[in-house]
Amino acid sequence: MSKFRSGVLYGQELMDLYADAKQNGYALPGVNAVGTSTVNAILEAAAKVESPVIVQLSFGGGHFYAGKSLKNDTLQASAAGCISAAMHVHAVAEMYGVPVVLHTDHCSLENIHWIDHLLDYQEGYYAKHGKPLFSSHMLDLSEETIEENIEICEKYLARMNKIEIGLEIELGITGGEEDGVDNSDVDVSKLYTHPSEVYYAYEKLSKISPNFSIAAAFGNVHGVYKPGNVKLSVEILENSQRHVEEQLGAQGTKPVSFVFHGGSGSSPEDIARSIEYGVIKMNLDTDMQWAFNCGVRDYYAEYADYVAEQIGNPDGDDVPNKKYYDPRKVLRAGEERFVERLEVSFADLNCIGRNK
Numbered sequence: 001m002s003k004f005r006s007g008v009l010y011g012q013e014l015m016d017l018y019a020d021a022k023q024n025g026y027a028l029p030g031v032n033a034v035g036t037s038t039v040n041a042i043l044e045a046a047a048k049v050e051s052p053v054i055v056q057l058s059f060g061g062g063h064f065y066a067g068k069s070l071k072n073d074t075l076q077a078s079a080a081g082c083i084s085a086a087m088h089v090h091a092v093a094e095m096y097g098v099p100v101v102l103h104t105d106h107c108s109l110e111n112i113h114w115i116d117h118l119l120d121y122q123e124g125y126y127a128k129h130g131k132p133l134f135s136s137h138m139l140d141l142s143e144e145t146i147e148e149n150i151e152i153c154e155k156y157l158a159r160m161n162k163i164e165i166g167l168e169i170e171l172g173i174t175g176g177e178e179d180g181v182d183n184s185d186v187d188v189s190k191l192y193t194h195p196s197e198v199y200y201a202y203e204k205l206s207k208i209s210p211n212f213s214i215a216a217a218f219g220n221v222h223g224v225y226k227p228g229n230v231k232l233s234v235e236i237l238e239n240s241q242r243h244v245e246e247q248l249g250a251q252g253t254k255p256v257s258f259v260f261h262g263g264s265g266s267s268p269e270d271i272a273r274s275i276e277y278g279v280i281k282m283n284l285d286t287d288m289q290w291a292f293n294c295g296v297r298d299y300y301a302e303y304a305d306y307v308a309e310q311i312g313n314p315d316g317d318d319v320p321n322k323k324y325y326d327p328r329k330v331l332r333a334g335e336e337r338f339v340e341r342l343e344v345s346f347a348d349l350n351c352i353g354r355n356k
């Protein structure tokens, strides 16, 4: 018997999944996808470890999914690519037997049209099918004041809640650079969220819906840098969780669902502690990009003499090389390494066999 339904989870199912994660001390990998190849690899890895997984797309990833040649002036291509990716996941997830959380990554105020397009589309979809396409969306308004951030998030959560979509918000800034957003030079104090901000957000949002999670900054950084450059303060999560518990008079209940951004390169100890303090999702992008790259790189190195010319290789001057340069061979080599790497993250997140 599986614990969760296979296919895309939404509404109460999503909250049940995160409650289960918190209760049993694991977190789900939130893996960025940019095409069917990476989506399928994510589902393949989740099927292997028999756990639910989060498939997510950035606005750049969505644009790439739809096609880089497409005009994207109102982020219409970013939205179309995300819808296309979602349709793909809905079509195949059950075949993999995997419960999937479908999510979109960072959306700043500048890119808000992207989410507007997605919500417009899903309101129509929900009216027809009684379910949304996505389980949740993220709004990263951490560049705004906390009041503005939460005020806008309240409006969006109210709108999303009507079609059973959850919201992930960001408090404080994740450092580093991802998807063209460069936060490597921001004020250091902004890299650490204050517990009072977490309660402020929790208090306001929970009046609208319990279906939200918080990406709090605790020195985490997008990308991978030399060891020692990143100083994680996992205590911020603990202090914030305790503070909210005290305000609610609900000690030991871990009311806040935290999301860990910039997890690439983190030590298994820091990951384990963050889960203890209520992290239910850890984003993975950089390490997965690296794994895919290594698979393709090693494939070309191994078959260098078979991909240099269309005809002729060490086995003979007239031998055709079609079976070596077929893009499926190249992409599959990337996928295989991606799956292997993702299995390691599932283990780091204590997320093995969580659908059994």
Ligand SMILES: [Zn+2]
Binding pocket: 106, 174, 178, 222, 261, 262, 283
């Ligand atoms: Zn992030």
